[in-house]
Amino acid sequence: MDQLAVPAADVAQARTDILAWFDRHGRHDLPWQHPATPYRVWVSEVMLQQTQVATVVPYFLRFLARFPDPVALADAPQEEVLALWAGLGYYARARNLHRAAQEIRDRHGGELPADLAALEALPGxxxxxxxxxxxxxxxxxxxxxxxxxxxVLARWHAVEGWPGRSAVARHLWALSERYTPAQRCADYNQAMMDLGATVCTRRAPRCPQCPLQARCRARASGQPESWPSPKPKRDRPLRQTRMLILQQGNQVLLQKRPPTGIWGGLWSLPEADMDKTPERHAEAIGLKVDTTAHWPRLRHAFTHFELDIHPVHLKVSGAGQQVMESDTLWESIHETGTRAVAAPVARLLQQLREHTP
DNA sequence: AAGTCGGGGAG
DNA sequence: CTCCCAGACTT
Known part of the structure; x- marks a missing residue:
């Protein structure tokens, strides 16, 4: 492995340059840095998985205000954890965070374990x-x-291949391990993330400001944007669904989604097949339909498919006798703003509130 | 090794 | 519109 053959003197000089850059130009005022407790770093790291810093900050502040420590998080109902996560996406992160907090409470004395392997054993x-x-x-x-x-590493060493491939990932991990110092490790790691976020950006990297410019092979090639290799493209199928906005008086029917899968554990609107009329679906669950209104289509993009949501607003009556499943409830339209719902559902409920006196 | 899992920022 | 972000988990 040639990347592991980096001479010790070069490793030491690179670390020095990176840390000097960090002292002058790194980010030192992120919310989870003050104080950088293990719990606060943990919550921030999980929120930051596949999510940009600017998006996370308000969620982090709200979350920490409500759950200031692992035990507070562990003792809370999952419903409340998901409610504070709603809108961030990847809801398995919230469920795993909650489960991990309970393990920390029950098996680690309420504090995050100091052992790397024990940390990695926690869900999420x-x-x-x-x-x-x-x-x-x-x-x-x-x-x-x-x-x-x-x-940063892919450009620095001109590592070929998409990092999602395991061989490429192994290569990058080996490089990361090689450069990570024992002294000032936290500053070094933060520096590498700051470099990637503010200098070695995906497009239009600011190479003249980079402490690695003299040793960067991508920079030397003249096309630093060519690294890392992009993810292989796949076509995204377009799926269709219908969401029923069943309104009775000032209430709307909400349905809790299964614990896994898309929007797992979140509240949603009942979904219906496109090949059956919405009126028929409503009548099938014992509701009498008074009026029907088709709302404009909502297109929602996921990583691997797109979803066209066709909302239908049905004013209904006759729900009093209907036996309700435990995963459904009638909620006052004006109180739907606080439940954990996915982003497009939140949009629909907001429209409903605006059209309801 | 490949697929699943959200939502938004930025060009 | 496209790409991808302080990734982890399942199969």
Missing amino acids: IGRSTAGAIHSLGQGRRAAILDGNVKR
């Missing part, structure tokens, strides 16, 4: 997140490999 904490907690939150030496570090 993989190798990189464990390394981040261990270094940034616990002051120990551990390598990380997030999107920023991948990009």
